[in-house]
């Protein structure tokens with residue numbers, strides 16, 4: 001079973017399949033299940049995009065996928081670019097992360113059941129799945145880079161001073177791939193992130209950096225994103 005986690009501006013992805021609310025001990029998540037294709041689609045912000053990044057129930061979402069038998073997850077993440085040469089409307093395959101989140105629950109091992117665990121992050125984004133994404137993007141001749149995903153708490157965008165710091169450390173900034181990536185690892189699922197570059201980060205290059213700019217770019221990339229998702233499901 002493949003799990004697809006859709007993000008900002010990708011409600012269009014979530015149209016086929018049977019809608020189901022899955023209850024877990026961490027809360028409930030709404031999914032669409034396409035039994036014919038063995039695919040589960042989950043809109044991380046809720047199906048109507050009403051949950052901001054810091055309030056998403058990441059534990060319930062990832063646990064739901066596990067409960068449904070998902071072994072491989074393709075996550076779609078809108079991000080800002082920290083590098084002039086990584087242009088909006090291109091893609092990035094995340095191969096590592098640094099996180100600056102503050103208030104999110106980010107582990108299944110919080111010690112309540114007497115268990116302490118430290119999952120290793122040597123390869124947070126599954127190399128097999130990254131390889132599949134590269135093959136798909138190469139074949140379709142979609143332009144992409146690979147690099148480090150910096151996860152901020154949001155929901156505000158970053159200051160120019162923050163971006164000046166982050167740009168020495170990573171390639172893109174987003175608000176949602178963490179803690180999905182480490183929760184998936186805790187539950188022994190393979191996780192990869194296809195980032196769609198929706199804007200330059202604050203101060204990197206002329207940009208108004210508004211939510212509209214982000215949504216417009218994601219909208220303009222939608223057919224490419226759907227093609228990659230289709231190829232991934234049919235791989």
Ligand code: HPA
Pocket residue numbers: 078079080081152157158173174175198199200201202214
């Ligand atoms: N910063 C953080 N998250 C984002 C951005 C950004 O510039 N663009 C899309 N998600």
